[in-house]
Amino acid sequence: MAEHPPRHLLIPFAGRGSPACRAALPALKLPNLESLLSRLSLADTDTQDESTRSPPHERALAKALGIAAADGCIPWAALEARQAGLAASDDTEGWGVVTLCNWQVGIDDVALGDPAAIEIDAAESAALLEVARPFFEEDGIALHASPTPGRWLARARIFDGLATASIDRAVGYPISQWSPLGDSARPLRRLQNEMQMLLYTQRVNDDRAARGVPPINSFWLSGTGALKGVTPTAPAPTVSDALRIAALRDDGMAWAEAWQALDAGAIASLLADYTRGADVTLTLCGDRAAQRYTVQQRGLARWAKSLFDRTRAATVLESL
Numbered sequence: 001m002a003e004h005p006p007r008h009l010l011i012p013f014a015g016r017g018s019p020a021c022r023a024a025l026p027a028l029k030l031p032n033l034e035s036l037l038s039r040l041s042l043a044d045t046d047t048q049d050e051s052t053r054s055p056p057h058e059r060a061l062a063k064a065l066g067i068a069a070a071d072g073c074i075p076w077a078a079l080e081a082r083q084a085g086l087a088a089s090d091d092t093e094g095w096g097v098v099t100l101c102n103w104q105v106g107i108d109d110v111a112l113g114d115p116a117a118i119e120i121d122a123a124e125s126a127a128l129l130e131v132a133r134p135f136f137e138e139d140g141i142a143l144h145a146s147p148t149p150g151r152w153l154a155r156a157r158i159f160d161g162l163a164t165a166s167i168d169r170a171v172g173y174p175i176s177q178w179s180p181l182g183d184s185a186r187p188l189r190r191l192q193n194e195m196q197m198l199l200y201t202q203r204v205n206d207d208r209a210a211r212g213v214p215p216i217n218s219f220w221l222s223g224t225g226a227l228k229g230v231t232p233t234a235p236a237p238t239v240s241d242a243l244r245i246a247a248l249r250d251d252g253m254a255w256a257e258a259w260q261a262l263d264a265g266a267i268a269s270l271l272a273d274y275t276r277g278a279d280v281t282l283t284l285c286g287d288r289a290a291q292r293y294t295v296q297q298r299g300l301a302r303w304a305k306s307l308f309d310r311t312r313a314a315t316v317l318e319s320l
Contacts, residue, residue, distance in 0.1 A: 008064065008237035008281040009270050011262070012057030012168070013247035013255075015286025015320025017050075020252030022318075028256055030263040030313040036271045037316060040282060040293035047289040053165040053178070056320070057285035060292065061239060064283070065232035072163030075225030081153050082227065086144055094159030097223035098143065099167055100128065100150040102214040103196070109174035112220060114248050115167065119213045120150035124204050128216065131202060135194055139187045150216070158184060160226040167222050171248045180221070192218055237283065240266055286320025 016022065046059055053072030054062075062074045069075060077095035081087040087095065100120060102113040126145065129152060133143050141156040162185060165178035180188060196218050199205060205215045242262045246254035267282075274280045274295065282293045 006279040006281070007270060007273055008235075008283070009266055010057065010060060010064065010237040010239045010283040010285065011243065012055070012239065012241065012285045013243040014259075014284040015289075015317040016243075016247045016250075016255065017287045018247070018250040020250045021247060021255045022252075024252035024256040025314045025318055028259055028314055028317070030259060030267070032263045032267040032271050033313045036267060036274065036280075036282060037293065037313065039271075039274060039295075040280070041296040042291060043281075043294040043296070044292040045289060050287050053163055053169060055166050055168050055285070056288065056290035057239075058166055058168070060283050060285055060290040061237065064234060064237050066234050067232060069225055070163065072165060073161065073225040074223070075227050076223030077153050077159075078225060078227045079232070080146070080223075081144070081155070084144075084146070084153075086153065087155070087227075092160075092226055092228050093155055094157055094162065094224060094226045096154045096156070096159040096162075096164065096221050098152040098154045099220045099222065100125070100152075100216045101167075101218060101220050102216060103175060103218045109176065111172060112167070112170045112175050112178075113214060114171045114245070115150060115220075116245055116248075117214060118150065118216060120216065122149045124208075124216075125149035125151075127204055128199070128202065131198065132195060135191065135198065139191055141191075154221070158187065159221075159224040162188075162224045164222050164224045167220050168244070168248070170220060170222075172250075188221060195219060237281070238266075242266075284316065284320060286317070289320045291316070291320065 046056060054074050058074055062069060067074065075095065077097045078087060081095050099115050100118070101115045102118050104111045104113045129143060129145055136143050136154065139156070140158070141154050144153045144155070146153050162180060164180050170178040179185070199217050208215055240262060242258050243255060246258050270280050270282060279295055284291050
């Protein structure tokens with residue numbers, strides 16, 4: 001075992017309840033996943049309804065890292081700030097992720113568009129950060145750039161204990177369904193309204209209109225919380241985002257193609273590591289549940305089980 005370091009692969013959106021992705025499930029051909037599932041044992045299942053602010057893949061990642069937090073309060077921004085050197089190891093203040101986005105105005109509601117579709121570049125992100133910074137500072141919120149364009153880290157006391165929905169939960173849904181509620185979130189809602197008016201006047205959006213890409217007209221806050229001295233106690237698993245965009249857009253054909261590529265790539269690699277004797281873990285996550293599979297039984301009995309108790313991938317993914 002010592003010659004083969006343990007590997008943990010975590011796959012968000014492995015199951016998806018949206019119509020097109022669900023319709024694509026029965027025809028999925030994932031031989032490597034089925035072979036791997038037949039050799040591993042289900043070690044843990046986390047099932048909750050789809051009203052949780054923290055989706056299953058974020059809960060599973062936090063658990064793998066040894067981070068315990070309430071729903072909507074997994075401190076992703078604080079962890080990233082510490083890793084980037086923006087926060088000291090004993091920092092106790094709250095942090096949040098500010099993601100620039102396009103709010104799609106409909107007849108009856110306003111929906112959150114997928115930030116991956118706005119095609120923002122580093123120069124646009126930097127220009128908007130400088131414009132937005134004074135407005136955030138008026139509410140005691142300090143903004144910091146991140147390596148990802150259109151994504152900022154924000155520090156403020158208000159974020160400690162403020163539950164917010166993951167952007168992976170909110171994309172495609174009315175913002176009213178997932179926006180933070182309560183008096184503590186009132187400054188945030190006002191700031192969103194101010195930013196909508198401010199962004200409307202920016203030349204960045206004039207240039208974007210000329211390019212035919214969606215305007216940046218608001219932001220989404222997520223990943224809120226404070227680490228309060230907590231340090232991750234385990235190595236991070238490898239997280240694959242291969243299915244994310246197709247799943248959020250409910251593009252069943254693209255989701256199925258991405259799954260088949262994942263099966264031929266990362267899943268096949270994990271299966272090969274298992275065959276060589278490595279200690280492998282696979283976590284599959286959907287809208288409601290996360291299932292963690294680990295190596296528990298080897299030898300002839302387990303090999304026989306793999307032949308006669310073949311696990312259908314579609315059945316497992318449908319349960320997520």
